[in-house]
Amino acid sequence: MDIRIGVQHAPREISLEMPDDEKSHTKTRAAVEAALEGKSAVLWLTDKRGKETAIPSEKIAFVEFGAPNGDRKMGFGS
Template sequence: MDIRIGITHGGRELSVEIDDDGADDAAAALEGALGGDSTVLWLTDRSGRRVGVPVDKLAFLELGPAGDRRIGFAAD
């Protein structure tokens, strides 16, 4: 599963790829952070690295299935 995170006053989006079975945990972590349970949203990617984003800097968060990530022109 891919997670795209928009950060306020940031020039780029942050992209984190997590295991598909971690999607519910990621959604629960986001809801908890937005609910005031914590000030930092922590996610763990597929390779085990932890990514932390301050909750007050979140512009958007998009959860979705991992795409094929084609670059360039492609016929559908």
């Protein structure tokens, strides 16, 4: 599953490739909701390869959850 996060006053968004399992999706969504509600000062996310990314909660502009990697369509027929 891909996640795109927009950061205020930054020209590019952050793109992360997350694990595709349901448990990971639920945990990630809960962490994002807590950050947006102000319950945590920093949103920490760990991608599929184990790389950790920290984003200050107050600077998050938007969060977009993409389709699972198996559902991606490529080419002219998509």
